[in-house]
Amino acid sequence: MTWNPTTPITGAAQTGFTTPTYTIASDVAPDVNGKQHAVTALGGTQAGVTAHSIQSPFTVTFVRPRVFKYLGKTNPVTGLLPNVPKNTWKILIRKGVTPLAGQPASIMNITITCDIPAGADTADAANIRAAFSAAIGALSQQSAGIGDSAVSGIA
Secondary structure: OOOOOOOOEEOOOOOOOEEEEEEEEEEOOOOOOEEEEEEEEEEEEOOOOOOOOOOOOEEEEEEOOOOOOOOOOOOOOOOOOOOOOEEEEEEEEEEEEOOOOOOOOEEEEEEEEEEEEOOHHHHOHHHHHHHHHHHHHHHHHOHHHHHHHHHHOOO
16 A cells, blocks of 8 residues: 655644644554554644544544455446446544543544545546545645534534
């Protein structure tokens, strides 16, 4: 797997944060097909943010499909595929958050799944890369707005 983030990760803009960074260390993923990193230290100004602990985890996990799916045979009459299976990749961010002052942390999950049609990896790699480029760019561009919406409830 080529998932190999370097430390520190430069965080995207968020309201109230100044140049956030996240120092990461390799961790053991809960899924055998995953790679995980724990946030061990914070940089920049991020008042109230905590690094990883057992009680309040802060991890980034990348998981590949357990078994890759392949294209079947085309219909001999129509020449079309009867179905196109998808290979699902997952990125999971776990962060302990406090639901109420004085209460133990509860775990917040951000899950991003990518369902890529089997065969597209060889037939259309450029468009797979374009989809990831646009998705990550949009998330990065809208990072503060997404965070503000999650806090305010206003889209």
